[in-house]
Amino acid sequence: MPDLLIELFSEEIPARMQTRASEDLKKLVTDGLVEAGLTYAGAHALSTPRRLTLAIDGLLAQSPDTREERKGPKVGAPDKAIEGFLRGAGLTRDQLEERETPKGPVYFALIEKKGRPAADIIAEVLENTIRNFPWPKSMRWGTGSLKWVRPLHSILCILSDEAGHEVVPLDVDGIASGNSTEGHRFMGSGRFSVTSFEDYETKLKANKVVLNPQDRADHIWEDAKNAAFAQGLEIVEDMGLLKEVAGLVEWPVVLMGDIADDFIALPPEVLQTSMREHQKFFSVRNPKTDRIEKFVTVANRETADNGATILAGNQKVLFARLADAKFFWENDLRVAEAGAAPWLSSLENVTFHNKLGTQGARIERIAALAAAVAPAVGADAAVAGAAARWAKADLSSEMVYEFPELQGLMGKYYAGPAGHSLDVANAALEHYSPLGPSDDVPSAPVSVAVALADKLDTLTGFWAIDEKPTGSKDPFALRRAALGVIRLVLENGLRVELDKLFDAQLLRHEISLTDDAALRVALMKDLDREIADHGVFGAAIRTLLDHFDGDLSKQLEAVKTSLPDASDDLLSFFHDRLKVYLKDQGIRHDVIDACLAMPKNDDLTLLVNRATALAAFLKTDDGENLLQGFKRANNILAQAEEKDGVEYSYGADVKFAEDDSEKALFAALDTAETAIKPAMETEDFATAMTAMASLRAPIDAFFEAVQINSDNEIIRRNRLNLLSRIRQICLSVADLNKVEG
Amino acid sequence: MGQQDIKPQSFQEIILRLQNYWAQMGCAVLQPYDMEVGAGTFHPATTLRSLGSNPWAAAYVQPSRRPTDGRYGENPNRLQHYYQYQVLIKPSPPNLQDLYLGSLRAIGIDMDLHDIRFVEDDWESPTLGAWGLGWEVWCDGMEVSQFTYFQQVGGYDCKPVSGELTYGLERLAMYILGVDHVMDMPYNAPDALIPLTYGDVFKQTEEEYARWNFDVANTDVLLRHFEEAEEECKTILDQAHVDPKTGKRIVMAHPAYDQCIKASHLFNLLDARGVISVTERQAYIGRVRALAKLCADAFVQTRAGGWTSEGDVA
Incomplete structure (x- = not known):
């Protein structure tokens, strides 16, 4: 099975866009290939400042033949319906088949598609990808109308297998695909052609390009750490900067330089910010003094003088920048000392x-x-x-x-x-x-x-x-x-x-x-x-x-x-x-709603205390069962109130209690109320809810033993009023109506 | 041994080498525009010529003024009057980056020793209603040029696209010549009969203009001139396209654009005098942009701007 190598070679791509772009390239191309029936074993996306690279291995050499059967309109259906079906299937009427079904004769279409060679599909998918690439900002150049992040110069697109390799031919706005690319802008030796991904990566390296951004970042980090360590110093970690710098170079060379003594007294954050924002330098700290004493810059090339000229230049620019920062610092201090009016x-x-x-x-x-x-x-x-x-x-x-x-x-x-x-x-x-x-x-x-x-x-x-x-x-x-x-x-x-x-x-x-x-x-x-x-x-x-x-x-x-x-x-x-x-x-929305419905809901600490207690309460057996008991009581009560057109909220009297369980419930409610009231006053929701939980058994026993709708109207009302006490007590803690389950 | 192998000796030699280089590369070497501008981009050879379909290639030095940057000639790097070198080629050639690097070689930058980088920097000029994508070019961590592919100017899509290069000459020259303070930079050759430094030529004017810009310029007069320039620009563009005297079609894009440049510079002066508040600032910029837009509208109605008609085909 062949492997596919794609490289889109352009002028310098902004560092912050490279990773996303190489991932987009991977997604758009692989999605397109799979959509067309070309599956693959693996794909990886790479990038440098001048190229997006996609390597796909184990690709099908051609898409499989497909055979699809589609059920159409009934025989004798209006012409319009049949024509629509034919259009969708890409067939003519004589190619349709009539078949008997339980609902009468129906047209069937048999759509057969021959598989296509991989190269045809790749060319289509890649052109489409290039033309519709989701750059955050893109531009035109010269007389063309194609848009890319910066001018696109060449497209490398080859399929390779044991037998050899072939260029996948395509042409996007006059840029024809080929099998060649360039290495480092200054250290490479011109254009060269490649036969496979391995060949490509090796030749790039020989032409001073490290293809994998992670390799560049690792290289920078290791070298910078070692250079600092050798002098008893440490690099101030800055992963964002590391990633950015790795996107600014194809051949990273780490250089460490000094910060002039004049500036070491500036606040470390000022040094760090100025160096990072303006120069993309890493700060190097002396762990003994906690001061920033040196910097690390990353050049994009090796030189005969081992970077001496480059470092001297960078140092000079830094001097001018820090002179500005020092000027601001001193001016600001003067204003501050005078009261900052x-x-x-x-x-x-x-x-x-x-x-x-x-x-x-x-x-x-x-x-x-x-x-x-x-x-x-x-x-x-x-x-x-x-x-x-x-x-x-x-x-x-x-x-x-x-x-x-x-x-x-x-x-x-x-x-x-x-x-x-x-x-x-x-x-x-x-x-x-x-x-x-x-x-x-x-x-x-x-x-x-x-x-x-x-x-x-x-x-x-x-x-x-x-x-x-x-x-x-x-x-x-x-x-x-x-x-x-x-x-x-x-x-x-x-x-x-x-x-x-x-x-x-x-x-x-x-x-x-x-x-x-x-x-x-x-x-x-x-x-x-x-x-x-x-x-x-x-x-x-x-x-x-x-x-x-x-x-x-x-x-x-x-x-x-x-x-x-x-x-x-x-x-x-x-x-x-x-x-x-x-x-x-981890607190459910209905539990929060139950607490939001209570007074003082603008006191967030109170609200959350209540919700936390309620959530914990509902996780216990008693809590879950009490909730059922409350709902049952509340439903019966609501129906009765609706039917009778009155609110049962007064005067349940123990003297009308007939059953022992009824009497026990009276007693339990009295006990619970005495415990809940002071607990609520001190916002001790846990205690209040424990007291409430003690109602579970008496409520369950009550429902077990007693029919609310007694023939005796006095007893019925008394029982409804008793339910109302349950409701009142439960609702005093949280609006349990809002709790689901 | 080519000229580029010998390091230049002076500020003027760097300018001369750039002139020669871009002349050899086929650019028309123009002269500075004879008005006060904030940057080389304001020269009509860039702003207006980047519009329309006619090909164009020009290079020139442009004296530029930024009143707020005045430091009485004392700051080693800041000046209220400085020089930009500007190149504009339309359509942008495919090898523009290589052409640019060639110009750095021509002025004595050895690519084998220096670290040249293209770092993202999108360009936008709110006063010109223009934007483009490109880079600032770094040499050993120092920004030495702006490199921009123009996408829009005066609200018009650039078709074809122009490539614009802008070199900050003093900064670049100081680096090449190894000078730490701009005023110490040799202006002509140090072994000339009368060697002059940049300071000999400009120290006094930096002082004089800094004082005038910051403290003396009459803001009432400047404000009135701003209004007048704005008015004049609109009046010019309100004229009929056909000149009643000669019967010729003469759209006066350039005279109108001069007034736009004037307004822009007057705004910069007012800004330096500190009489423009943050909220007003946007309004002034908007007024200059409106003029630039009108001038662009007019320029595309001219032959240089690509306008044609049956009776008037170039």
Whole structure:
């Protein structure tokens, strides 16, 4: 069985696209071949900066003959139906066969297809693949209309077996397939032809191309590690950079160079970022000092001077880059030491979002919320407010302007010189966390306060202007922000009433959108005082609106109508995110729904405690059976209430109990109630549910022994009212109606 | 021994070698455009000539001004006035990368000792409504050129596609000549009768322009000039295609485009004066882009832009 080798040789493919492209090539070609009946034993995809390579082995030499029988319309069916069938089958009417079936005579088509030689199929599939290749960005060149990531120069496509090899002929926009390629741009010796994959890989190597990206990465990593180790140093691991660099070279040569002493005092993250972003250098650390002292660059060739010229050039470029970084660092430190006022005031003029005002206004809102939430997270309100005001200051620094990815970190470095405490410094760095689902969640109270306030301000803001995530679109990463809030609350066991925070922050947004600056300041002040005195809604908003009666901007008018809806909607968004989060933790959605239906469902810690207890409860035998007992009681009760048109919720009296099991149930309910009430008051759900579980046996015995629908109406009502007590007790813990099963 | 085996001695020699090289490769060696521009791309020989179907091959030096980059001649690498070398070939030839590498050899870069790399860098000019794909070319980790296949200019698909090469001359020359501060770079040959450094020629002007750009330029005047250039550009393009005096079809794409260039540079000056806020910035860029688009619309109505009619076939 023959092997197939394909190489698409082009000008330099962006490093970040190579892996995906070689996998796409593999998938599109193998899918196409299999679709046409050509199966194979194995396929692997490889790439270098100038080529995508696909090697397929054990391919069928031709696709098998196929024979397909298709049942068509009845004999005598309308012509239209028959013609349609013929078109689909690719036959003419005289080729159809009439067959008797239990439903009368029916046309059958016998479609026979001869197998085709592999080369024909490959040519078709490959041309189709090239023309429809899913590059993230592609281009035209010269006078052609073909699109490729960069100009495509040659197509190598050969089938080989023991007998020899043949070129699979195809032509895509004037590029004819052949059996030749080129090696390294500078170290290779021109075009050469190949006969098989092994021959291809060997000749490439001789022409200074390492075909396998993993081999290049391994080679770079090993050489870099050894070079560092030999000097008692270590490479700062950076797998993303390693992969990128392996995609920039065909013949990697590792070179290690020095960082001039002038720059060693820069924060290590600054050195690392500058070297990685601008120069694609690895950082080399001295484990004794924890400083970055050298760099590793990867050249694409060997030279007669062993890379001396290349290294000197790279060092020179690095010097200029780090001189810039040092300049930014020193300028920033000067501003910070003078109190950083220019940073904060310049944020007044930076737009955060055109419908949500400036960064300055945003910072004020975040500071207000951070101070408000501080007591609940164990932070000092004044410190939390100050930390929030500082947290975004570094956005104006020169270093962050140059390296946006250093935001937060620079704020931490500059906090000390600006006279801030360590808590404030840490909050600058940590308040962005958690970013991803596996990111660490801050636990320092001040950081937590600012992190919550920052995320809640973003969420309420986009809710206020109705720019919520839809489907796959979430340009402002609001789902991530909500998950961040959820994790901050749960992992720190915080007790906050989100609903009130939403209301207050939505109100702050509306206020900061009012055009009149003086009015804005007055409102914000009043709002804070009113919230402190009266809580959030109700009294506060009324007082506020009365106070400014007749002087309300249209935004504030909107507060009255739209704000409560936005707040409710945001809470339900949180509940959806929470369900996703808890599902990953193994808690069923119906269990969560049962808890969401309970009061104070904006207190996520309470909600999750309840859900965790309920989930554990339902896993026990008693729990599962009690649930059945509850459902049975509830169904009977619901039917009776529907039929009688009344609600049975009062006064089951033990004196009308006839059966012993009935009396026992009365007693059990009394006992359970006495245990559940105080447990619920202290939010001890486990105890409450254990007490509830004790009802299982009496309820089962009761249903076993007693007919609810007694002929005696008094007894029947008493029993229904008894069921109502079961319902009431069970529903006081969670809405068991929502639990499935 | 070819010329490329001897290292160039001066900034001007590097320019002369590039001129010679691209002349030998068949480019028309043009002169700089006589207006203030931010980059060689703004020269009509690139912006306008990359439009339409007529073949084109040009190379030229373009003095370029970026007022915000002024550092009073003190920064070793930053200048508010500098030179770009620009090559535009339409359609892009299949061996354009090799032609480019040949130009590096011509200016004394030994490919056996240096590490030349093509690193992804997609080019976009929001003011010109243009974009293309290509690379920044690295020599030993330093960006020495931009290499771009134009895909769109002024909102038009480029058919055929032009290949554009832009060399940052000072940076490239400093590297080849082994100079650490731009002002120390020999401008003419160090053994000339009167040897001049880059600093002898430009240090004073860098100081003068930095002061003017940052602190003195009258922003009211600049703003008014911006509005006037914008107005004039539109007025020019509103004229009938047939000249009432000569009866000839004369679409004035170039005079209009001059006004677009002017507006663009005035915007850069205003930006350096710090009077344009972040939100306004986008609006100004949008206004210049609208002019560039109008000029592109006009150029494709000219013969150079590939326009033909029954009575007027080239």
